[in-house]
Amino acid sequence: MGVRDNNEASWTQIVDILEFMSDATSIPILMDGDTGYGNFNNVIRLIKKLEQRGIAGVCLEDKLFPKTNSFSNGSRQQLASIDEFSNKIKAAKDTQKDENFVVIARVESFIAGFGLAEALERAEAYRKAGADAVLIHSKKSDSSEIDEFAKEWANRHPLVIVPTKYYKVSTQWFRNKGISLVIWANHILRSSISSMQSTANELYKSESLLNIEDNVASINEVFRLQRNEELESLEKLYLPD
Amino acid sequence: MGVRDNNEASWTQIVDILEFMSDATSIPILMDGDTGYGNFNNVIRLIKKLEQRGIAGVCLEDKLFPKTNSFSNGSRQQLASIDEFSNKIKAAKDTQKDENFVVIARVESFIAGFGLAEALERAEAYRKAGADAVLIHSKKSDSSEIDEFAKEWANRHPLVIVPTKYYKVSTQWFRNKGISLVIWANHILRSSISSMQSTANELYKSESLLNIEDNVASINEVFRLQRNEELESLEKLYLPD
Amino acid sequence: MGVRDNNEASWTQIVDILEFMSDATSIPILMDGDTGYGNFNNVIRLIKKLEQRGIAGVCLEDKLFPKTNSFSNGSRQQLASIDEFSNKIKAAKDTQKDENFVVIARVESFIAGFGLAEALERAEAYRKAGADAVLIHSKKSDSSEIDEFAKEWANRHPLVIVPTKYYKVSTQWFRNKGISLVIWANHILRSSISSMQSTANELYKSESLLNIEDNVASINEVFRLQRNEELESLEKLYLPD
Amino acid sequence: MGVRDNNEASWTQIVDILEFMSDATSIPILMDGDTGYGNFNNVIRLIKKLEQRGIAGVCLEDKLFPKTNSFSNGSRQQLASIDEFSNKIKAAKDTQKDENFVVIARVESFIAGFGLAEALERAEAYRKAGADAVLIHSKKSDSSEIDEFAKEWANRHPLVIVPTKYYKVSTQWFRNKGISLVIWANHILRSSISSMQSTANELYKSESLLNIEDNVASINEVFRLQRNEELESLEKLYLPD
Numbered sequence: 001m002g003v004r005d006n007n008e009a010s011w012t013q014i015v016d017i018l019e020f021m022s023d024a025t026s027i028p029i030l031m032d033g034d035t036g037y038g039n040f041n042n043v044i045r046l047i048k049k050l051e052q053r054g055i056a057g058v059c060l061e062d063k064l065f066p067k068t069n070s071f072s073n074g075s076r077q078q079l080a081s082i083d084e085f086s087n088k089i090k091a092a093k094d095t096q097k098d099e100n101f102v103v104i105a106r107v108e109s110f111i112a113g114f115g116l117a118e119a120l121e122r123a124e125a126y127r128k129a130g131a132d133a134v135l136i137h138s139k140k141s142d143s144s145e146i147d148e149f150a151k152e153w154a155n156r157h158p159l160v161i162v163p164t165k166y167y168k169v170s171t172q173w174f175r176n177k178g179i180s181l182v183i184w185a186n187h188i189l190r191s192s193i194s195s196m197q198s199t200a201n202e203l204y205k206s207e208s209l210l211n212i213e214d215n216v217a218s219i220n221e222v223f224r225l226q227r228n229e230e231l232e233s234l235e236k237l238y239l240p241d
Numbered sequence: 242m243g244v245r246d247n248n249e250a251s252w253t254q255i256v257d258i259l260e261f262m263s264d265a266t267s268i269p270i271l272m273d274g275d276t277g278y279g280n281f282n283n284v285i286r287l288i289k290k291l292e293q294r295g296i297a298g299v300c301l302e303d304k305l306f307p308k309t310n311s312f313s314n315g316s317r318q319q320l321a322s323i324d325e326f327s328n329k330i331k332a333a334k335d336t337q338k339d340e341n342f343v344v345i346a347r348v349e350s351f352i353a354g355f356g357l358a359e360a361l362e363r364a365e366a367y368r369k370a371g372a373d374a375v376l377i378h379s380k381k382s383d384s385s386e387i388d389e390f391a392k393e394w395a396n397r398h399p400l401v402i403v404p405t406k407y408y409k410v411s412t413q414w415f416r417n418k419g420i421s422l423v424i425w426a427n428h429i430l431r432s433s434i435s436s437m438q439s440t441a442n443e444l445y446k447s448e449s450l451l452n453i454e455d456n457v458a459s460i461n462e463v464f465r466l467q468r469n470e471e472l473e474s475l476e477k478l479y480l481p482d
Numbered sequence: 483m484g485v486r487d488n489n490e491a492s493w494t495q496i497v498d499i500l501e502f503m504s505d506a507t508s509i510p511i512l513m514d515g516d517t518g519y520g521n522f523n524n525v526i527r528l529i530k531k532l533e534q535r536g537i538a539g540v541c542l543e544d545k546l547f548p549k550t551n552s553f554s555n556g557s558r559q560q561l562a563s564i565d566e567f568s569n570k571i572k573a574a575k576d577t578q579k580d581e582n583f584v585v586i587a588r589v590e591s592f593i594a595g596f597g598l599a600e601a602l603e604r605a606e607a608y609r610k611a612g613a614d615a616v617l618i619h620s621k622k623s624d625s626s627e628i629d630e631f632a633k634e635w636a637n638r639h640p641l642v643i644v645p646t647k648y649y650k651v652s653t654q655w656f657r658n659k660g661i662s663l664v665i666w667a668n669h670i671l672r673s674s675i676s677s678m679q680s681t682a683n684e685l686y687k688s689e690s691l692l693n694i695e696d697n698v699a700s701i702n703e704v705f706r707l708q709r710n711e712e713l714e715s716l717e718k719l720y721l722p723d
Numbered sequence: 724m725g726v727r728d729n730n731e732a733s734w735t736q737i738v739d740i741l742e743f744m745s746d747a748t749s750i751p752i753l754m755d756g757d758t759g760y761g762n763f764n765n766v767i768r769l770i771k772k773l774e775q776r777g778i779a780g781v782c783l784e785d786k787l788f789p790k791t792n793s794f795s796n797g798s799r800q801q802l803a804s805i806d807e808f809s810n811k812i813k814a815a816k817d818t819q820k821d822e823n824f825v826v827i828a829r830v831e832s833f834i835a836g837f838g839l840a841e842a843l844e845r846a847e848a849y850r851k852a853g854a855d856a857v858l859i860h861s862k863k864s865d866s867s868e869i870d871e872f873a874k875e876w877a878n879r880h881p882l883v884i885v886p887t888k889y890y891k892v893s894t895q896w897f898r899n900k901g902i903s904l905v906i907w908a909n910h911i912l913r914s915s916i917s918s919m920q921s922t923a924n925e926l927y928k929s930e931s932l933l934n935i936e937d938n939v940a941s942i943n944e945v946f947r948l949q950r951n952e953e954l955e956s957l958e959k960l961y962l963p964d
Contacts, residue, residue: 008467008527009261010519012492016257020250023771037492038548040961041954045490048746052775065547066520083963091961164460167450184444188437190457193466195436196429197458203425209408216431217438219405225434231764238763238814240806249768251760253733264530278733279789281720282713286731289505293534306788307761324722332720472523479522479573481565490949491743498739502732646942649932666926670919672939675948677918678911679940685907691890698913699920701887707916708731 011037011046019053024225028056030102032185035065035080040091047095047103057102059135059160060088062122063112079112082122086129093130104160105131110138110145119145120152133158133180143169150177252278252287260294265466269297271343273426276306276321281332288336288344298343300376300401301329303363304353320353323363327370334371345401346372351379351386360386361393374399374421384410391418493519493528501535506707510538512584514667517547517562522573529577529585539584541617541642542570544604545594561594564604568611575612586642587613592620592627601627602634615640615662625651632659734760734769742776747948751779753825755908758788758803763814770818770826780825782858782883783811785845786835802835805845809852816853827883828854833861833868842868843875856881856903866892873900 009017014031021029031050036043043060050058062085064078080088085105092103105126109119123134134157138145143166153159158180163169171182202211223229250258255272262270272291277284284301291299303326305319321329326346333344346367350360364375375398379386384407394400399421404410412423443452464470491499496513503511513532518525525542532540544567546560562570567587574585587608591601605616616639620627625648635641640662645651656664684693705711732740737754744752754773759766766783773781785808787801803811808828815826828849832842846857857880861868866889876882881903886892897905925934946952 192433217434673922674915699916
């Protein structure tokens with residue numbers, strides 16, 4: 001979610017979790033890198049550490065550190081200066097060694113209450129600074145801000161969206177507008193929450209596994225995800241009888 | 242699950258995760274402490290670190306380090322000597338400063354193919370060494386081993402079970418046998434796995450959030466779990482206008 | 483030193499090192515906590531983590547995050563607003579559970595080029611916010627700024643200094659001025675650097691340990707620092723023959 | 724030292740420290756990897772993590788986990804089976820991706836009280852398993868065991884020694900015997916200990932920096948080691964005026 005997570009875990013604690021994820025899968029992982037956890041220098045160190053862990057890319061947003069959640073009402077939403085954030089993007093791109101590593105610049109202009117002109121100016125500055133793609137964020141429940149932006153942007157560089165609030169708009173609609181990438185940012189996590197809550201409730205009420213065992217992943221599925229078979233092959237190879 | 246986790250994460254990486262859990266809840270947390278990650282000296286350090294993080298207790302098992310999963314077929318299951326493991330339990334109990342911290346001794350005799358006599362001898366030795374409870378483990382799909390053990394044990398000390406394989410036996414049955422605590426060890430995790438897999442599949446197939454949004458925890462529920470309200474109160478208190 | 487350390491290690495990595503230190507000694511440890519690594523909320527989490535690790539106190543300074551070193555020429559030195567920093571101090575004091583935990587407010591006014599009036603105004607605000615002591619910092623090679631400040635401060639609250647630049651002034655002088663605590667902040671570290679460099683040079687040149695063995699701590703001294711004797715007692719207690 | 728360090732820090736905590744070292748220098752770093760912190764599977768993970776952090780190699784020793792220090796009197800010194808340890812070496816070599824990564828097999832036969840024949844058998848087995856070099860360890864105060872071993876070994880594979888106890892023997896002597904690498908394992912650390920103790924004593928007694936300032940590394944030297952100049956160049960590049 002990125003919700004206040006900067007206030008809880010340190011950036012290296014997040015990198016530690018990413019490392020476990022990266023070790024467990026070959027699917028490319030894009031990190032929500034918040035504001036970069038400080039200035040350009042913190043961004044440089046972040047990029048080095050992400051590349052070492054095999055992370056595929058990072059999304060940086062143009063807010064001030066420490067940031068608040070984009071959907072949080074109570075808090076003020078302050079933006080970084082265009083120059084400062086552009087230099088963060090430049091520092092990130094200058095630092096990466098793997099040419100496939102991706103840096104996405106997230107434009108928070110709409111979130112902070114600014115209009116289309118500001119959003120476009122920022123997006124263009126970040127594109128020039130070297131961003132591989134621009135993420136345009138909106139907290140409206142329709143896609144009007146995204147549509148407007150995409151129209152003016154006119155496919156000049158890859159465009160990314162996170163339709164958490166405007167989830168009712170179809171993916172085909174966004175394809176037609178020229179969006180390159182849709183991030184369904186938190187639904188996997190949110191489905192795990194509701195499922196864990198419901199299993200815990202059932203256990204609490206029924207004190208029985210009878211209604212649970214067949215509705216959850218089997219032990220063998222857990223073993224498969226942990227690559228137990230691979231380990232058993234290795235045991236045959238490296239453990240003397 | 243405790244499945245080969247000792248082969249993946251180091252014990253301090255597990256403690257780091259426990260610390261996040263402990264910071265997020267007031268529910269007592271019992272750690273599956275494996276074999277204690279080495280000898281008595283590693284156990285001593287583990288106990289200190291768990292108490293610092295507010296963990297309520299640890300369960301240690303009488304296997305050799307590095308251990309394999311109790312339900313794994315391919316691997317040999319070697320047990321620690323009774324003396325050595327009893328001294329680990331003693332070291333743990335001598336180390337704790339909080340009198341409420343709990344050390345449970347997990348008896349793996351049935352898992353390793355030994356019979357009732359061995360299980361009882363070990364349980365009694367661990368009880369005498371100071372264990373607050375004994376966990377008797379079985380991988381049979383019925384509760385015959387547990388029933389036998391409980392009968393002979395005759396309520397002489399708290400008894401704990403993990404009915405992963407014999408999940409069809411009712412909790413009331415175990416109450417009648419004198420079991421003090423039932424650990425449903427992995428069903429919350431396993432429910433999150435199946436739920437995340439199914440949500441990912443739905444996203445992949447439908448490319449739409451329409452069938453998902455109402456079936457997962459809401460964003461506000463995520464905010465609630467992150468104690469956003471508390472943070473907003475604190476912002477009013479500590480952030481000048 | 484605190485030199486750009488905020489740009490290198492994350493705050494939790496620093497806490498990890500502090501934990502090793504705390505486990506190795508009963509001497510109270512005061513952390514140089516920089517600006518608190520973010521806003522009041524980061525400070526709250528920092529205090530909780532320090533108390534868990536048995537750290538005796540923290541010194542927070544009224545710069546903006548990410549900060550630069552106080553003795554660094556090239557960089558601008560920006561100060562936090564008095565209100566914002568006072569609220570950080572207040573948040574820290576409200577958070578601590580151990581009444582002996584100490585929060586020191588470091589006033590960077592002189593470093594940032596402001597005069598005595600600004601320094602006094604800030605020190606007084608931080609005192610009122612609950613700071614247990616005020617650290618007044620200066621990068622002059624004489625103690626004139628410290629002397630001026632101490633005179634006006636007139637013993638109204640404990641005063642701390644770090645005489646790195648004005649090292650020629652005697653400790654007795656500061657006693658007479660009413661200074662409560664002198665921090666010799668980096669000389670132990672700096673002595674280890676020169677000593678390690680010189681030993682490495684000697685090894686490189688002479689390819690021999692003959693001139694080294696008697697000039698370095700003995701292996702037995704290392705064992706003593708590692709409390710080997712304690713471990714050997716524990717081995718007798720917990721390792722069966 | 725490797726003294727009981729396995730009992731204190733977890734292997735990932737050691738890797739964390741190595742990462743800081745690796746980030747600070749271009750000098751190749753050889754890790755004292757103890758027994759590999761478990762079985763072949765723990766070794767595999769260790770090698771992956773070391774390569775990610777840019778560590779140049781690891782030395783593994785043929786003791787049982789958890790090990791005790793080679794110079795410790797009180798403790799029993801148990802050796803791993805030749806087969807099991809050879810398979811650890813093989814697993815390490817099969818795992819590395821960088822062909823320059825080095826795995827050194829440390830033979831503890833002399834330390835454990837076995838003779839030349841056992842040492843040679845083990846060394847040969849580890850060489851065949853793929854070790855890039857063999858480290859032959861001795862706790863005698865003369866080099867008789869090393870000399871004997873080197874003579875029989877007859878340059879068949881790179882040979883490494885750690886002359887902590889037989890420090891009086893000249894490096895030229897070992898060159899003549901065909902030793903490829905001498906590890907002065909702990910003298911840099913031990914010199915830092917004596918120097919820090921002496922500086923602390925001086926501070927305690929004199930309460931003055933006058934006798935210290937000129938005998939320790941200067942602040943500018945600390946800045947140089949922290950590559951402050953590089954950071955200042957980067958600030959010019961990435962921080963807008």
